[in-house]
Amino acid sequence: MMNREFNFRLDELVIDQQEVAAVLGYDEGPLPEPFDSYLEQAMDESFGLTDIRAAYRIVDDIMVNEKEHLLMACGLAFKVGKTVCGELKGSQRLAFFICSAGKTISEKAEKLLKGEDPVLGYVYNVVGNAIAEAAGNRMQLFLKQAMEKSGDLITNRYSPGYCHWNVADQHKLFSLFPDSTCGVSLTSSALMQPVKSISGVIGIGRNVKYRAYPCELCSAANCIYRRTMHH
Amino acid sequence: MNELLGKLAACIEFGKVNLASPYPPHMKDQEGADEITRRALDGGVDPQDILYFGLMPGMERVGIKFRENRVFVPQVLMSARAMSTAMLHLKPYFLSGAARQKGTYIIGTVLGDLHDIGKNLVAMMVEGNGYKVVDLGTDVNSEKFIAAIKENTGAVVGLSALLTTTMVNMQHITSEIKKAVPETLVTIGGAPVNHDFCKKIGADFYAPDPQGVVEFLNKK
Numbered sequence: 001m002m003n004r005e006f007n008f009r010l011d012e013l014v015i016d017q018q019e020v021a022a023v024l025g026y027d028e029g030p031l032p033e034p035f036d037s038y039l040e041q042a043m044d045e046s047f048g049l050t051d052i053r054a055a056y057r058i059v060d061d062i063m064v065n066e067k068e069h070l071l072m073a074c075g076l077a078f079k080v081g082k083t084v085c086g087e088l089k090g091s092q093r094l095a096f097f098i099c100s101a102g103k104t105i106s107e108k109a110e111k112l113l114k115g116e117d118p119v120l121g122y123v124y125n126v127v128g129n130a131i132a133e134a135a136g137n138r139m140q141l142f143l144k145q146a147m148e149k150s151g152d153l154i155t156n157r158y159s160p161g162y163c164h165w166n167v168a169d170q171h172k173l174f175s176l177f178p179d180s181t182c183g184v185s186l187t188s189s190a191l192m193q194p195v196k197s198i199s200g201v202i203g204i205g206r207n208v209k210y211r212a213y214p215c216e217l218c219s220a221a222n223c224i225y226r227r228t229m230h231h
Numbered sequence: 232m233n234e235l236l237g238k239l240a241a242c243i244e245f246g247k248v249n250l251a252s253p254y255p256p257h258m259k260d261q262e263g264a265d266e267i268t269r270r271a272l273d274g275g276v277d278p279q280d281i282l283y284f285g286l287m288p289g290m291e292r293v294g295i296k297f298r299e300n301r302v303f304v305p306q307v308l309m310s311a312r313a314m315s316t317a318m319l320h321l322k323p324y325f326l327s328g329a330a331r332q333k334g335t336y337i338i339g340t341v342l343g344d345l346h347d348i349g350k351n352l353v354a355m356m357v358e359g360n361g362y363k364v365v366d367l368g369t370d371v372n373s374e375k376f377i378a379a380i381k382e383n384t385g386a387v388v389g390l391s392a393l394l395t396t397t398m399v400n401m402q403h404i405t406s407e408i409k410k411a412v413p414e415t416l417v418t419i420g421g422a423p424v425n426h427d428f429c430k431k432i433g434a435d436f437y438a439p440d441p442q443g444v445v446e447f448l449n450k451k
Contacts, residue, residue, distance in 0.1 A: 024305055025303020025305065026303060033254065033256050117312075118311070118351075122304060161394040161396050161397070162395070163395070164395050189343045191344075191345045195345055
C-alpha cells in the first residue's frame with residue numbers, strides 16, 4: 001500500500017488555453033471580446049490559488065471480475081461496469097485518486113454564475129474544470145514515473161459517473177481515504193464538494209494499456225470534451 | 232414602436248446589456264436592453280408587446296444560432312443577461328397581471344448529478360421565450376419536482392442529466408411524476424440521452440438543444 005499527496009501551484013500544471021477556449025466553444029481562431037479578457041482574468045487569478053490538491057492510494061488487495069463487471073479492492077466491490085472492467089484487465093494493483101481545483105475557484109464560479117456575471121462565472125467554471133483535470137494529469141504523471149521504476153505501466157484514469165460506472169460507488173472510493181482528503185467531501189447523493197474535483201481509479205501492471213483516445217469508450221456523443229481533452 | 236422593439240430584439244440577440252457594456256463591440260456606446268426597455272415602457276408600449284415583439288424574437292434568434300453552432304455558450308449567456316435585465320423592468324407587470332407569461336416550465340438536474348450549464352441554458356432560453364421558469368437547481372429528487380408541479384398547476388417539467396449513470400434516475404422521477412400528476416408533460420435533455428431513451432422511460436419529449444424545448448412548449 002502506498003499513499004501520496006500533492007499540493008500544486010497553477011504554474012506547475014499544464015493548461016492549454018487553446019483547449020480551454022475550445023471548451024468555451026471557440027476552437028477556431030482567437031477568442032472574441034470580451035471572452036478573451038474574461039479568460040485572462042480567470043487564469044491570472046488562478047495563479048494565486050493555494051488549494052489545488054491531489055492524492056492517490058495504491059492498493060494491491062484487488063481483483064478484476066470481468067464476468068460480473070466488478071472491481072474488488074480492500075474487500076469492497078465496485079460496480080464499474082463492462083467498459084472500465086475491460087480497461088483495467090491485467091491490473092496487478094490499483095491507484096485510487098482524488099484531485100481538486102479547490103474550494104476557492106469552485107465557489108467563485110458558482111457565485112458569479114448565480115449572480116453578478118454568469119458569463120464570467122462560466123469562464124471560471126471551465127477554468128476550474130481544466131485545473132482539476134490538469135491536477136489529475138500531473139498526479140498521473142507522478143504515478144507513472146513512480147511505477148516505471150518497478151517496470152509497471154499504468155492505464156488511463158476512470159471515474160464513477162462515466163462509462164456506466166455507478167456514481168454511488170464514490171462512497172466506497174472515498175472510504176479508502178482519510179476524511180476530507182484534498183479538502184473534498186461527498187454529499188449523500190455522492191456528489192463531490194468542492195465541485196471542481198475529480199476522483200477515480202488507475203490500473204497498474206506489466207500488461208495494462210494506456211489509451212491515447214479514451215473518448216472512444218464513452219457513449220456521450222455530444223460531450224464538449226470529446227474533441228478537446230485526452231487523459 | 233416597431234423600431235424600438237426591433238432594437239430591443241437586436242440587444243437580446245447580440246447580448247447588449249446596457250449603455251455601459253462594451254459588448255458586443257459593434258454596439259459599443261449604444262443603448263442596451265436595460266435603457267430600451269425602460270424607454271419603451273415610459274413611452275407607453277404595452278409590456279406584453281415588449282415581451283412578444285422585443286425579447287422573444289431576439290431570444291429565438293439566439294436559440295436558432297446556438298442550434299446551428301453559429302454562437303456558443305458564452306454568447307448565449309450574454310444574451311440571457313441582456314434578457315434578464317429587460318425582464319427586471321417587466322416583472323412588476325407580470326406580478327400585477329398586466330402582462331402574462333405563456334406558461335410555466337419547471338426544470339432541474341436530476342438526483343445524483345450536479346451539472347447545470349445545460350440546464351441553465353434551457354432555463355434562460357425558455358424564460359426568454361415568454362415562459363415563467365421555476366429552476367429547482369441540481370441533484371433534484373422526485374419529491375421536489377412533484378411539490379413544484381403541485382404549486383404550479385399545468386406546468387411542463389424538464390429533467391436534465393449529464394452522466395450515463397444519473398440519466399437512469401430520469402426514469403424513476405418521470406414515473407413518480409406521472410403517478411402523482413398524470414397529465415404532466417415531461418421533457419428530457421442532456422448529453423447521454425436521446426429520443427429512444429425518452430420513449431423507453433415514458434417521458435413526453437426529448438430535445439437535443441434548448442430551442443427544441445421552446446418549440447415543444449410553443450406547440451403544446
